[in-house]
Amino acid sequence: MGKMKMRLILLVAAAVTMAACKKVINVDLNNAAPQIVIEGEITNGKAPYFVRVSKSVSFSSSNVYPPVTNAEVYIKDSANGIIDHLAQVDSGVYRTQQLVGVMQHTFVLSVTIDGKQYRAVSKMPKPVPLDSVTFALNFDFNNNQEINAVVNFEDPIGLGNYYQFIETLNGRLIPNVFVFEDRLSDGRYIEQPLFNDSSYLKKNDTLEITMNCVDKNIYNYFFTLANVTGNNNFQTATPANPVTNISNGALGYFSAHTTQRAKLVVY
Incomplete structure (x- = not known):
């Protein structure tokens, strides 16, 4: 893993889980017959x-x-x-x-x-190596201090790379959805904070980060899932089903992806 570092970041806008701007896709509300x-x-x-x-x-x-x-x-x-x-x-x-x-x-x-x-x-895409996981010290709008993980990796040249990150904190899966696409960051070195507004990290916690390289359809699924659940801070007005890659009216997803993990202690 690369050298660990601590950064002081003053948030001047709402922290959002999603790392790239994208139009929200509206889909039908599933509140009727089972699917x-x-x-x-x-x-x-x-x-x-x-x-x-x-x-x-x-x-x-x-x-x-x-x-x-x-x-x-x-x-x-x-x-x-x-x-x-x-x-x-x-x-x-x-x-x-x-x-x-x-x-x-x-x-x-x-x-x-x-x-x-x-x-x-x-x-299944080619894997992109996770270089390191570091930590950023942030302040929310109430000036409370919080710690967020930062994933660091080199995006390959050429558009069409999509990433999903999963946090497991002290053995417990964090439900937040973290996805990133390279549409605005093609070929750059990425230092992406994973803003977590439901389970704050504390010093000496054990954190496991899973990095999945996914295809475009799976990125779209998790992007719209984040809008449904509101864990990107912009929940849709009407609860709706996320966009799926499964045919014939089924819900859910099927993903072929590469995966890698990093486990470390928060400091």
């Missing part, structure tokens, strides 16, 4: 990989999604023709049996439930 929810990932990490299938509940209901146990789930590696029939290992949880995630391969997910097929395609 299929599919969440699946293929990474360059060690197999197996998992796909979770459930049904949505209305916006006003408790956040408990009933699992779907009668799905037929397949993932195809378009580059080598391997088709993996996923085995159900828990209620609504399906696991690969032979597939290996390979960067720049395109993966096709097919889920069939009661004769209806849902499909998604995702191409």
Whole structure:
């Protein structure tokens, strides 16, 4: 990891999670009949990989999604023709049996439930190395001191690089959505703070940062998810479903991405 450093930053505008300007996409509110929810990932990490299938509940209901146990789930590696029939290992949880995630391969997910097929395609990008994680000392509008992680990395030359960051603080996943695109920063060295307005970091905390290089569709999914949840400080007026790459009216996402992690103590 690169040399750790502490910076003093005076915030002069509202801290936002999203790192790039982008038009908000308006989508229909899901507050009626249940819909299929599919969440699946293929990474360059060690197999197996998992796909979770459930049904949505209305916006006003408790956040408990009933699992779907009668799905037929397949993932195809378009580059080598391997088709993996996923085995159900828990209620609504399906696991690969032979597939290996390979960067720049395109993966096709097919889920069939009661004769209806849902499909998604995702191409795994090349990995971009995470150079280091540092910390920035900030002040909010009430002049309270806070610490935020800063991810540092070199964006490759050429537009079309998309990033997702995940924070795990003292073993607990932080729900904030952090995504970044290089539309305004192509080929530059990036020093991006991860502004966290729900769980402030404290000295001696243990923080794990996960950096995923994702494709454009997955970036759009998490960008719109942040607008739905309001964790980019600009929640949409009407709760809505994030943009998905899954066909036939399903919710959720299927992502083939590279991943890397850094674990360190906040100081």
